[in-house]
Amino acid sequence: MARCDVCGNDYRLSFEIRTTSGDTHTFDSFECAIHRLAPVCEHCGCKIVGHGVEVSGRFYCCAHCARRAEPDGAEIKDAAGTPPS
Ligand SMILES: [Zn+2]
Ligand SMILES: [Zn+2]
Incomplete structure (x- = not known):
């Protein structure tokens, strides 16, 4: 116990x-x-339960949140799933 x-x-x-x-x-x-x-997403505030995204020591729950919060966020891509052929 x-x-x-x-x-x-x-x-x-x-x-x-x-x-x-x-x-x-x-x-x-x-x-x-x-x-x-669990770390907390710097954009939406939810707990990061999956792999998440780290940019220069800042943690996000997903690429969407990283894109919204980071100055160069447009370059941040989702890595999960199957890339389009
Ligand atoms: Zn408990
Ligand atoms: Zn988020």
């Missing part, structure tokens, strides 16, 4: 995540892990 760092639930299936800074956190769910650790 381990207690979740976010909600305090002492749950038998709790798990640990070690971040790049070396800190270790305990969570009872992915929801709580996202709440504590």
Whole structure:
């Protein structure tokens, strides 16, 4: 049993995540892990749950948000999916 760092639930299936800074956190769910650790999109403010887009140290949830917020954003392309043939 381990207690979740976010909600305090002492749950038998709790798990640990070690971040790049070396800190270790305990969570009872992915929801709580996202709440504590996921970066926030600098344009729309949502939690970045997928791969996201990084431009010069700024994080966005998607290429659309990066295009809207960055001065040279028109050059930022979505990388997921199948390119047109
Ligand atoms: Zn929790
Ligand atoms: Zn966004």
